[in-house]
Amino acid sequence: MKAIWNGQTIAESNNTVVVENNHYFPKESVKAExxxxxxxxxxxxxxxxxxxxxxxxxxxxxxxxxxxxxxPKDAASQIKDHVAFWKGVKVEA
Structure with a gap:
């Protein structure tokens, strides 16, 4: 999966976690800059x-x-150290 905004790939990973239709990217796959x-x-x-x-x-x-x-609370422990996107950020395969 890729998260793209303003023509740049912000994050890329084959190991996202999907919660409530949002892809959570492992923090190390997100470009901190x-x-x-x-x-x-x-x-x-x-x-x-x-x-x-x-x-x-x-x-x-x-x-x-x-x-x-x-x-995160215990029920959402799988998204610890993960980042999700919205507001026009395209998340695509």
């Missing part, structure tokens, strides 16, 4: 507290376009 920490947080009742990254590619920024669960 495109990520910037965000102060945004949301809560999922069964996954826990989510943190966000903004993406910056070629001078364009996509705020809060990636999220992850630094310390």
């Amino acid at each position: 495109y990520l910037t920490d965000s102060s945004t947080h949301t809560t999922c009742p069964w996954k826990g507290l989510a943190s966000y990254y903004s993406l910056t590619v070629d001078g364009k920024t996509n705020p809060d376009a990636a999220w992850y669960y630094p310390d």
